[in-house]
Amino acid sequence: MPTETGSQPTSHKYLKVRDYLVALAAEELAVGDPVPSERALTQRFGVSRMTVRHAIDALVSEGVLEKVQGRGTFVSAPRMDFEVRLSTFGEQMQRLGLSASTTVLDSGAVAAPAEVAAVLGVSPGAQVHHLRRQRRADGKPMAIEEAWIPVALAPRLFDDGPPPSLYDALRTHGQDPQWGEETLAADIATREECELLDMSENSAVLRATRRTHGDDGAVMFSRSCFRGDRYQVWVPLAPPHVPEKPSRPSPAPTTSKEDS
Amino acid sequence: MPTETGSQPTSHKYLKVRDYLVALAAEELAVGDPVPSERALTQRFGVSRMTVRHAIDALVSEGVLEKVQGRGTFVSAPRMDFEVRLSTFGEQMQRLGLSASTTVLDSGAVAAPAEVAAVLGVSPGAQVHHLRRQRRADGKPMAIEEAWIPVALAPRLFDDGPPPSLYDALRTHGQDPQWGEETLAADIATREECELLDMSENSAVLRATRRTHGDDGAVMFSRSCFRGDRYQVWVPLAPPHVPEKPSRPSPAPTTSKEDS
DNA sequence: CCAACAGAGTGGTCTATACCTCATGATGTT
């Protein structure tokens, strides 16, 4: 596609204004600082006010700026990351400052079990890569993880042996993980899980089943079993759904407050 | 001064267009159907095209509509709710088609225990409303829930007895829940919990601790204990973090596909 | 029969201007 991003100095004046404001917010200004007024930008760029507003509105909806009528437009605080992301075990451990290690328990292509086939949307018995691993944090067993990926999506995925990161491997094989859904539930560990996780019998585990979607449907199904005493999930919660009425764009006046 | 906030029903033409489109999308049209063109709306409402576009753009950013250059504007599929929301037990059960019932186990104002005080950011020993409830779905015990709310925030919160919905009560007392954070972990139920949840000993439970924030800090701390065999949490996962550069207005055409 | 083209229709960008509402600070007035 010649949708060449870079260059094209001419195209789209509002993008110029936008880029200018983005740079300004990122480099020159601090959170809460006002950006130039719409009329000022109008003159600086020699464009009409509607064009300036177009640029600003885009940044407002992206959370970069916020507008307050009668006062101005301000650099908004980086908004809390309200989305739980498709992170890997390694990333999660890194965030916690722990070292992650892994032992592959099983690896290879198998015929998809019924449930797996259903979740992945492939015909039962279709070939799927299968990987089962024990994951440790600072050497201590933390979880057992099992994953299935349709062979048809990435035939050579396991050619170099089981990859250290399935997500990375999927990416390099043209199957970028786009989004996912995960279900969490508490359960009692099975005997085998107790062994692999080095737990006593009747211990609680957190079971997570995850379906990862790519550009064209489900790319992976995985089931993880975490030690209940060593793992917990943090979930940010967005405000309750507001019916419909726009009424308040609610600029969330981050400002004010603690300024002496 | 009568800075009358309310009123202004008529004003704002773009809201009329917006409301019309919302109704249209909700009642008349199916997902994927086109809405009237911008020029058509211009004439129907006797407004300028910029006004129509203002209304449409708002709905696009809300996910109600999507635009495709050269083709038109369409009712978009209800987008996946990528945010887990501050929902109440009642709402959760309703979504599952179950009837929710509640038994209040304990209710009143108490001195905040140390941990509660710390989480809520009040001084230890400060008065907090306390509510402990058993929650059932279709009559079967589902969870035990305990909540603490600083009395200072809403002194009369429990004046009419423990409210059926704490979130609704907070709202009516001027402490709108804005966002929250929840931590989930698996554990073994205590003896008391086993009794209240009608479980045998050594059963797994999902423990959720939630801090709810209002406009001005934490408004509530709650701890829930769900039956592991009857409750699970669904979490949508956003794509791995994209660097910074928006570059891409990325209209995300979503369309195509099923159109014959 | 199929490819190429032209036209119509849709959203995308942009201008130049007008008047409104709201927040703030300077100026008066009490």
Place this chain on the structure above:
DNA sequence: AACATCATGAGGTATAGACCACTCTGTTGG
């Protein structure tokens, strides 16, 4: 000093056109 008023300047809404880019479709040529 304390309060009221007003001017200023910010964003908010709205107009009436103009031309561009893209998608379709029906027509026309080969």
